[in-house]
Amino acid sequence: MQNQTLIQYFHWYYNDQDNLWTKAKNEATSLSKMGFTSVWFPPAYKGSNGGYSIGYDTYDLYDLGEFDQKNSIHTKYGSKDEYIAAINALHEYKINVLADVVFNHKAGGDELEKIEVRKVNPEDRNEFISDVMEIEAWTKFTFPGRQGKYSEFIWDHQCFSGVDWAQDLNETAIFAIQNEYGEGWEKVPSDELGNYDYLMFDDIEFRNQAVKEELKRWGKWYYETCKMDGFRLDAVKHISTEFVIEWIDELKKACDRDFLIISENWNIVDVEELEHYIEITGGRTQLFDSLLHHNFYLASTAGQEYDLDKIFDNTLVQKRPELAITFVDNHDSQPLQALESFIDFWFRPLAYALILLREQGIPCVFFTDVYGANYEDDGKCVELVALPELPKLLKARQYLAYGEQHDYLDHNNCIGWTREGDEEHPNSGIAVLMSNGEEGFKAMEMGKSFSGKTFVDSLEKRQEEVLIDENGFGEFFCNAGSVSVWVLKVQ
Numbered sequence: 001m002q003n004q005t006l007i008q009y010f011h012w013y014y015n016d017q018d019n020l021w022t023k024a025k026n027e028a029t030s031l032s033k034m035g036f037t038s039v040w041f042p043p044a045y046k047g048s049n050g051g052y053s054i055g056y057d058t059y060d061l062y063d064l065g066e067f068d069q070k071n072s073i074h075t076k077y078g079s080k081d082e083y084i085a086a087i088n089a090l091h092e093y094k095i096n097v098l099a100d101v102v103f104n105h106k107a108g109g110d111e112l113e114k115i116e117v118r119k120v121n122p123e124d125r126n127e128f129i130s131d132v133m134e135i136e137a138w139t140k141f142t143f144p145g146r147q148g149k150y151s152e153f154i155w156d157h158q159c160f161s162g163v164d165w166a167q168d169l170n171e172t173a174i175f176a177i178q179n180e181y182g183e184g185w186e187k188v189p190s191d192e193l194g195n196y197d198y199l200m201f202d203d204i205e206f207r208n209q210a211v212k213e214e215l216k217r218w219g220k221w222y223y224e225t226c227k228m229d230g231f232r233l234d235a236v237k238h239i240s241t242e243f244v245i246e247w248i249d250e251l252k253k254a255c256d257r258d259f260l261i262i263s264e265n266w267n268i269v270d271v272e273e274l275e276h277y278i279e280i281t282g283g284r285t286q287l288f289d290s291l292l293h294h295n296f297y298l299a300s301t302a303g304q305e306y307d308l309d310k311i312f313d314n315t316l317v318q319k320r321p322e323l324a325i326t327f328v329d330n331h332d333s334q335p336l337q338a339l340e341s342f343i344d345f346w347f348r349p350l351a352y353a354l355i356l357l358r359e360q361g362i363p364c365v366f367f368t369d370v371y372g373a374n375y376e377d378d379g380k381c382v383e384l385v386a387l388p389e390l391p392k393l394l395k396a397r398q399y400l401a402y403g404e405q406h407d408y409l410d411h412n413n414c415i416g417w418t419r420e421g422d423e424e425h426p427n428s429g430i431a432v433l434m435s436n437g438e439e440g441f442k443a444m445e446m447g448k449s450f451s452g453k454t455f456v457d458s459l460e461k462r463q464e465e466v467l468i469d470e471n472g473f474g475e476f477f478c479n480a481g482s483v484s485v486w487v488l489k490v491q
Contacts, residue, residue: 001424003397005035005356006098006364010042010077012054012331013375013382014367021078025089032093034391035398038260039090040098040232040364042331044075044083048108048201051076054331055100056234057107057201060143061218062150064225069145070108084226096229098260099222103215103243104235106155107201109138112167115157117175118183125174125185126194132178135166139177139202150221153214161185162203174198181207189265189277190237199238206240215243219251230260233285237265241280248284261285262325266332266339268294274316278323289316289324289361293341296328296354300347303481304437307412311354321360328352329366335384336377349389349459350434350483356397357432357485358417359405363397365390389483392458396485402428406445414440416476420447427488431455431466433476434483441477448472455486465489 009024016023024031024039031039046063047053050070055077063069064080073079078086087097115137119130141155162176162185176184176198185197186207197203205211222228236244248261263285267273274287292315299306317324328351332339343351348369355363367373372386403420414435421429431444446455450468455476457463461484466474478484 006038019078021082021086024086028089038096043100058102059108067145098230099228102234105201111140116178124194136168137163160202161205162198206243233263236263291315296351297341300344317361324361326355326361327364357401413437431486433478454489457484458487
């Protein structure tokens, strides 16, 4: 069986000549050859800013670029037909498609409603700082461009627990809607800021049974329409866990499919929070290992002062590798974003070796590391270049990174590991050595089956050859601040 490898097929500022769905369709062959087994697409439905929306300001879940709403028919990424065509093209190459699901909030309401609210302290959402007051808010969603096609459900203030804009007061604040479900927030996994139910826009009220049933109906419609293979759930720390469990279980039952579900619970402090989410959801979802990303960021900025042998400390891939989705960067951490923590370029090859060539976790590659990117925001220009080492690292994962793993995470500045290979993958087996300080060397075990065989650095950083001795060991090398991936020499 081939190693699973995901690609996040977008970045926040995607601006290529081809729309994203067309690009993905045209790149299906190339993605397959690179070894990708799954593609994660951005939100495919209409956002509040129509054809300019990145997708996380969800307006209409049923509008996949089909209706004239929010001043456009197509989304930023293309039309509904182009989206489905991209999925079909990827399926032809046995590449799975993950759809991005944004359930926490809606934006761009169609009509104002007069609603009763109380202001809350933004630093402690459980503390009210006003009496009950009436405001006008954009909490009614009628979707006039769709006119009831696919669903006649109308969203109003009873479908939301909070808003951040009072139209009549021309005021931004966090307002808790006083509805039949209570004056405060619902229970969510995160207790940051007292209660982190509210994140942005119109916060969806999951205590409303009609809302939950509508979102379950939508999930089934979405699958029946597009035939995706899994879902990435956005911002789950802000969403009722009870609803997430219900939605996953019902969708799998109704569609008779064991979907790959990946949840985004951004946390760079304590792995126990991610372990707790796994516990309360019964292990139903994979989780992005944001803690490993944070370790990469710290390592890339600290240079040789960072202890490489601790790179996996306090990470999900260390604690629950079977549920960890590892990544180097994503759309939230890329330059000019609110959570910017982009890994320095010198460390990116090391970071990718750490997620692509080890046994633990399923890696997710970032779009810009394959294609590069040029963009600007707020007067600042950014150029991200494709990572030169990535194609060879992907090939090593696809064909060689199999078999028993021997770890040598035993030095502050120079670490490595080997994989013994297996019978299913001819010539498989690798040795990886990296340093964040001076050039390094380390004796590592490949196994006696490799005795007398020669290894070379597939990244061509080192020119010497390594001969495996009669005990199955070889002495491997790497340059300063670099990584080498040693593979069997082709005779």
